Amino acid sequence: MIQKLRFLMRNLRAAMIAWNAAIDHLRCNELSMAALKAGSDKGIDGHGYTRAYLRNFAPGREKVRRFLEIGLLRDDSRRKESGTNRFAPSLSMWAGYFYNARVIGFDICDFSGFSHPRCVVVQGDQSHRGDLMLISEVSGGEQFDIIIDDGSHASAHQQLSLGVLFPLLRPGGLYCMRTCISSRRNSKLMMCPRRCKS
DSSP, X not given: OHHHHHHHHHHHHHHHHHHHHHHHHHHHOHHHHHHHHHTOTTSTTTTOHHHHHHHHHSTTGGGOOEEEEEOOOOSSTTOOSXXXXXXXXXXXXXXXXXXXXXXXXXXXXXXXXXXXXXXXXXXXXXXXXXXXXXXXXXXXXXXXXXXXXXXXXXXXXXXXXXXXXXXXXXXXXXXXXXXXXXXXXXXXXXXXXXXXXX
């Protein structure tokens, strides 16, 4: 019985240390705070991608003027695949973090019910070149500082999106793909800095 009690106390102490570290990280990480405030699943209480994004996006954050995210639905019950979506948590998160940026979202679902002064949503299918070209029209032909592909996660769609959208990325910008493998279970985040001019 005493051994069980000692085991529980050690594990409780380890859990408390981990919890306090997570809370400390959340407090000092503006992007995680923006995710929590917006209800995004990208933060510390969801997928935890804000840590990777923060490492890559924090330097030069104030210089970001154009931002694009493909795929706006959450992985949980807050999503609405049919009808009008009034909430786009990740776009709200990005607009809160990149305070100088115009944020554009692209999704196959209807987000016409979502409203934010610096955000616009383009409805389209990631597997159709013509739909992806609408993004260029909405951006006024201006290049993006950051593009995140968090859409269908199908490699054929990611390849098409990269081919169509990479020329819209400014030199030195970042093109990020989530889940660059065929299985959705093994989620990864890949960042591709643009080093050459098109």
